[in-house]
Amino acid sequence: MAAHGQQLLSKIVDTGDVQALTRLGVTRTDYATKGEQQAHDFIVKYAAENGGAAPSLATFVAEFPDDVCAYIPGVTDSFEYLAREIKDAAGKRATAALLGDPNMQRDFDEKTTEEFVISLTRKLEQIRLKTRTKMRTLTDVTSETDKFLAEYRARKAGTSFKIWPSKFRTINDEIGGYFSGNMYAWFGKSGRGKSVIVMEEAIEAAFHGATVLLWILEMSEYEWLARAFSSISARSGMFNARVDGIDYEAGFDNKGMLMGRLAPEIEAQLETFIAALNDVIPGRIILRATDAENFVDRSVTALEADIAETNAEVVVVDPIYLMDFEANTSRVAGGDVAETSKKLRRLAGRRKATLHVVTQADEEDEKESEDGTRELCPPKRKAVKKTKAILEDSTNLLGVDTLNYEGRGVIAIGKGRNGGEGARVEIVYLPNWGIVQETDLAAEAAQFNP
Template identity: 40%
Template sequence: MRNVIGELLLSKVINENDVAALNRHGISREMFPVASERDAYDFIIHYSRTNEGNAPSFATVIDNVPEFDYIPNTEDSFTYLSKELKKKKFQVEQANFINNKLSDLWNEADKANDPEGFANDIIKAFEEMKHSNRISGKAGHLLEHAGDWYLEEFYKRKEGKSIRFWKSHFEGLNDIIGGGYQESNMITWYGRSGRGKSTITLMEGLEAAYQGANVLFWVLEMPKYEFASRALSFISAKEKLKNSVIDGVDYLAGFSVYDLTKASFKTVDEEQSFVDFVMKLNTVLEGSITIRAIDDEDFIDRSVRALERDIVESEADVVIVDPAYYMDYEKNT
């Protein structure tokens, strides 16, 4: 059966003298699969630009593009015809990719022993096709119709079903930023080396885990044992598991990072206390903490796409990348 969607859409432009409809619905030349349709599109656009935005008559189009099949009856809406045209183009691109490009990608990945890269290439290709053939309704939301869409989100937030806020470890910061960090925001800490950025972000991540967040740490300049030692020291301090006497004053403290790094305690009882604490960690945190560190053998890809995959796999609510400048940035992403 011959596909007439392209002919119907261009015929409707002619019948209703509405060339602007092509732009309103995101219709471009390459979306038409047949050469005669592309030629008709070119002629209509050229005619419109030289005739005050008007469309040519059907007779003028046929006279200039004899191969084009004009359709007098065009009752379907521009929205429907545009969606159908984009669907057809999407299907053609998918078939072309599967029939002509998929095997080449597979062969390249097979030679490189890179199945993950093969999967990433497929996902990227289909995302690009999906974006270029985006099918959507009217763009944007009218503020005067806020009763239709704004209040729905308002009550979701009121009931805690939408955006969440994660309180900072530092009470003074909570006051400054309005009660905590808002979900979906990106926060950047910056400062000179040695000023405590990693310590602050670690404490903030642990605090979120205490509140029930699934926290993903991308640790890009520290082995996982050293990072975990810092984290365990902070958690043990928060749990008030140990006392420390400094200048005659008794302070609540955690296990020493120095002792954990050396894997050496002053007494057997202290070591056993630490082991018991580690074995019961799953009862301490309401949320979870996933660590991806530089000494993980499978931590090779440090791109934005790899981070996105880890976020999905860990079901992360909060993500901390330390430091972000060690990520592998793809061009224009």
């Protein structure tokens, strides 16, 4: 049997580097034998009582004879290698114990396939997380500049990360588009167009070749597809609409599709349009909607599994507060959402995916003009509902407000880690016809200056 535990403990005694245990996340339960666990406890206790020092070789050997935990001289293997081997062996023991648990057969018999697989997957994920080493690679800023230059060249070549452009020119100008590995948070009051605008950004990414994964948690599949088909057909210039003297390329009537009441000739056009979608969209759009069969696990772990399966590059969670929240280990109000937000942020970085999450803004008094109509007022960053962690974890926070009956709206950048904070995007907002785009101020001005 491999003696990696004894080798690690012996190397600590030789080098005096007790902190290696903390750096690598090695705990007493990772060792294969009771003797190694006792030796681990002794070294940790000795260091705590002696200013962080390791016990001497003489002290260690006197405390632990060979039949308990043998000292192995001259270990040249790295701490990292030894920790990986110890953790790997611990993971295999834990997995074997899990699969050999008598309760496993009971769960298999009593639960549905879906429930059993979800339960087993969560337990295996816990083992994976517990038995991975916590190695940190630190960078000496002055001596490791070659690493920076290598990353710069990779970014220049487009092999290290990607930027997915926004549909809205001002967002591209202000923040440079949406970077892989970042999380972008969208918020607004209920019914103000958040989902429509994030859908537009997801479709835009697909038109630039991205594989897009959507978790739509409060809308049916048919409803989302009807909206999407309006938008995509508008991009293709399926119809023409003249609004306030300006001509727009429009799409299929969303309400007509929802009600199943399109005119016969329009139905024929819709069928032809849908049949050609693969030729229209360079990327892929993969949808999980709230009414999808067997869509019961809505955890961060399940989302990562979907990302891995589809190789998704752009991911939408709409809304975040309908996910299965992570455990509230902080025991504070909103801690479950905060922990979920933190894990989503880490997930985006780990998978190098661009992540868009949607949440609500607190309901506040509306501002009205003198004629009694509501004014456009995108929410401020303090109005993020559920938890401020979403604000803190996001690269950009984008507030949304629309006046559907007036056909206009606004997107406001409420937080910009790389700039853009305070910028506003005025938009034409006619989603029933797939028209959601930045206002062409020059075209509007031309109406009054023929």
